[in-house]
Amino acid sequence: MRYKYGCDMRGMFSFQILWLLSKRKMSGEEIAREIAKRRGEKPKAGTLYPALKELRMANMVNGVRSGRTITYSLTAHGRICLRHALTYFCRSFGDVFNDAK
Amino acid sequence: MRYKYGCDMRGMFSFQILWLLSKRKMSGEEIAREIAKRRGEKPKAGTLYPALKELRMANMVNGVRSGRTITYSLTAHGRICLRHALTYFCRSFGDVFNDAK
DNA sequence: TTAAATATATCGGTTGTCCTATATGTAATT
DNA sequence: AATTACATATAGGACAACCGATATATTTAA
Numbered sequence: 001m002r003y004k005y006g007c008d009m010r011g012m013f014s015f016q017i018l019w020l021l022s023k024r025k026m027s028g029e030e031i032a033r034e035i036a037k038r039r040g041e042k043p044k045a046g047t048l049y050p051a052l053k054e055l056r057m058a059n060m061v062n063g064v065r066s067g068r069t070i071t072y073s074l075t076a077h078g079r080i081c082l083r084h085a086l087t088y089f090c091r092s093f094g095d096v097f098n099d100a101k
Numbered sequence: 102m103r104y105k106y107g108c109d110m111r112g113m114f115s116f117q118i119l120w121l122l123s124k125r126k127m128s129g130e131e132i133a134r135e136i137a138k139r140r141g142e143k144p145k146a147g148t149l150y151p152a153l154k155e156l157r158m159a160n161m162v163n164g165v166r167s168g169r170t171i172t173y174s175l176t177a178h179g180r181i182c183l184r185h186a187l188t189y190f191c192r193s194f195g196d197v198f199n200d201a202k
Numbered sequence: 203t204t205a206a207a208t209a210t211a212t213c214g215g216t217t218g219t220c221c222t223a224t225a226t227g228t229a230a231t232t
Numbered sequence: 233a234a235t236t237a238c239a240t241a242t243a244g245g246a247c248a249a250c251c252g253a254t255a256t257a258t259t260t261a262a
Contacts, residue, residue, distance in 0.1 A: 009113035010219050010248045016110075019197050029209065038193045041108040047250055049211050054248085068209050068258040089194075090201050092139045096120050097198045100191050111218045111249050130239065148220055150241050155218085169228040169239050 013043070014051055015089065018074065018082040021061060025073040028052060114144070115152050116190065119175065119183040122162060126174040129153060 020026060020034050028048055036042040052072060055061040060078030063070040074082070121127060121135050129149055137143040153173060156162040161179030164171040175183065 008220065009117075010111075012110035012113060013249055016194075016197070019200075027209075028211095035108065038196070039108045039189070040192070043108045043249090044251065045210075046212080046252070046254095047108070049209095051249080053211080065210095070210070086197070086201050088140070090198060091141070092117075093190075093194075094198070095139070096117075096187070097191065097195070099120075100187050109217095109250060114219055128239075144219095145221065146240070147222070147242080150239095152219080154241080166240095171240070 009092070011085070013047070014055055015082075015085050017051060017055060018060060018078055018085065021072060021074045022079065022082055025071050027069045027071055029069070031072070110193070112186070114148070115156055116183075116186050118152060118156060119161060119179055119186065122173060122175045123180065123183055126172050128170040128172055130170070132173070 016035060016038075017031060020031055026034070031052075032042045032048055052061065052063070055078070056063060059075055060081055061072050062075055063072045117136060117139075118132055121132055127135070132153075133143050133149055153162065153164070156179070157164060159178075160176055161182055162173050163176055164173045166172075
């Protein structure tokens, strides 16, 4: 993933994962449920796990296995990327939100 | 463009175009400048015009040429799609935005 | 101990967001 | 008339968000 701070909104799914993990450690299933609460549908396994793999390979997220579940959490680098992405996100879409309520 | 109301955030660029056009009619260049104000970078012609073409083919936007500029505006159908997309967007990312400020 | 449920993972394919580079048509300038 | 600038457009390619289908562990239940 890139998170250029320019004109690129291809990272929304990974962005949301990073944001959720900034709140608390979660398993893949928990992440899927949190996204479902917001988007209305659970991301499929074929969407979620490749994204988590990308985030791990980019050293933004790490995972600790215990039994059959893996608990994912942000790395220091992930926290920095999230902060930049948040700034970009709010600057890009802040007025859309303010407008909507 | 699809605007399924499920788990799909691939339509952010088109979404932002629709939202901008809901404020006022604009040419392609004006749309690009408005996006630049928010995202920090002007979308390139190879990004913008294919997206506008898609929106026209989906009957969400129409364009009226006058000289060398085309003035784009929302169709009734575009307005309906935007309203649905706004609902989805706010439900998906409302807490991210509230959190950030 | 087999069966079912849970959690993670990969594969192949489609679509949309991006790019650089190039092309076309229109208006203003020289 | 030729040049420059502006606005729109297309071609070809990369990558990320999606899907359905399938596979592999691990735990729990029958």
